[in-house]
Amino acid sequence: MFHVDEAHYCRGHSERRYLPAELSINKMWKMYNKQPNLEANLKVKKGLFRKIFNNNYNLGFGSPRTDVCSTCILLLEKIKRESDEAQKQRLMVEHRVHKLKAKAFFNLVREERPNLKTFSLDCEKNLPLPKTPDQITYYSRQLYLYNCTIVEGSSKAPLTTQNVFAYCWTEDQYAKGANAIASIVYHRLMNTNLTDISTIRLIADGCPGQNKNSIMIAMCSKWLSSSAPDHVQRIEIVFPIVGHSFIPPDRVFAHVEKDVRKLECILRPEDYLEIIGTYSTIVRMGSDYEVLNFKSGMSSVIKDVCSWHFQFKHCKRFLIQRSKEIGNIVIQGEVHYTNNLDVLKKITRKNKKTSDLNPEVITQNIVRIKPAKLVDVKKLLTTHFGNEWENEEGFDFYRSILSQTSSLEEEEDASQEVTCELQVEERCL
Ligand SMILES: [Zn+2]
Known part of the structure; x- marks a missing residue:
């Protein structure tokens, strides 16, 4: 049994799993045939091994982020094979619309104007502890260091340790879920100089378990209605289309991962932090910031997502604005990147305001490891x-x-x- 890396779920390809970058089909075939207890008649030729690997498994090597967009591949393949001209035209339009959407998203990541502050965040693939060169690693579960990185500025901004913030914690401290990510963004918002800023734009990959959820909305609403400077009027949360989600933190991860690959052995979380720290300011859970329980705090203040005035899961953007009622917000979910419906409404329960949300601090080191x-x-x-x-x-x-x-x-x-x-x-x- 090989140990596969994170599922591709967050990128929208729920089936594809990833093996370590150092492995290849050739290496795996050799390892398979060299198993000490493998009977001679079960040994296979390389061609057969490759065929089974390609046909029966949906496995890639390395990181999902370096993968190409599967929608693009699928559509281009269909266009190539289609003999009916009308059908071919329809597919070509579909592909063009898909690419235009991706372009519209990247325009928002790139945009710079006065009064706008952009943040993009993403989680690096889990960093294994210990990392050792032994072959047994491929079959073993390891402990993880998590790194959720926030870049301040548009995709045009140079990446320095002044505007790249790596929020790091180990698996035993807390799960890599919605509360952890919302708390990280909250800490960043509270600790950024927002002089003259009226709009905050938050860009994330759209993973439901981490950033595209009502917990993130609740956190932003709480911050805007009770802690933001008066001149900040609105928060926009923007998500990419599946397959075209390469955002500034991913550029930082590419540097980190290159350095990590150079080291045969990584033993301590601090060894990873040293590498990450050459590209970012490290912010550590527990000592530098706390995890807040937005998840349980929000239920008495904010209505269930199913009763909001728009369909959450289809939205690519959420616009959150200060409401006329002091201490509350109005929101709209938008399915397009450029046009706004502009029907912003409240999502709070009767007689409640988003400023009433008071999340408790969660004590860490509560995670039981299997x-x-x-x-x-x-x-x-x-x-x-x-x-x-x-x-x-x-x-x-x-x-x-x-x-x-x-x-x-x-x-x-x-x-x-x-x-x-x-x-x-x-x-x-
Ligand atoms: Zn695509």
Whole structure:
């Protein structure tokens, strides 16, 4: 069993999974045939292995972000094969509309004008701990460091450590879900100089579990109605079309990942932070910012999404504006990038305002890591470093997680709920 990387769900290709970039079909074929307990008659030729790999699995190598748009590939392929001229024309129009939408999105990412402040955010692919060159890594679950990066400025702005902020935390601290991401954006909004700004534009990839959800809307509404300077009038949240979602943080990730690949072995979260820190200002969960529970705080203030005046999931943009009623906002969801319906309405419950939302601080280090994953991590460390690692310097991160977990082992039943929640979050990694 190979361990595949994050699902492509956030990019809209729910089936495709990713193997580490260092692997190839050739390498996997060799590894397959070299398995010590494989019977001689089960060995296969390279051609057959390749055929099975390509036909029976939807697997890629490396990062989904370097992948090409599957809608474009599919449409171009159909156009090539179509013999009916009218049908061919229809497909060509469809492809053109698709590309125009992508262009309209990138125009918004690029736009610069006085009074507009743009932020783009994205999560880097999970950074594995420990990263070792041993072949066993391909079959093992590892612990993760998460990096959600926010770039301040349009896509034309140069990337420096002054405008790139990497929010980092480890898997044991908190799940990579909606509350974590909303709290990061909240912290950025609270800590940016917004002199003369009237419109904030937030760009994200549109992953429902992380940034395209009512929790993000609730956070923005809360900030606009109670903490934003008076001259900030509106927040626009913009999402790309699937397949064309390369935004400024992805440029930063490309640099980080290039440096990460150069190192054979990465042991401590700090080793990753050192690399990330050459391109960004690091902001650490717990010490620099807290996770706020917007999710549970919002239910008594904001109506359920299904009763809002627009269909949430079809929207590519959300416009949030200050309402005439002090301490509240009005909102509209838009399906197009350029035209506005401009029918902004409230989404709050009766006699409530978005400024009434008061999210509580969430205590971290509550995530229970699956025992099977910890077994894998222990095995990885022992394979590479021998049993001595348990007493050596530099392994504090692992020792602390493994010791916390053994004391938790007795509370198996009580932790069931957290495990379930984690599984839900993991679908959107
Ligand atoms: Zn495309």
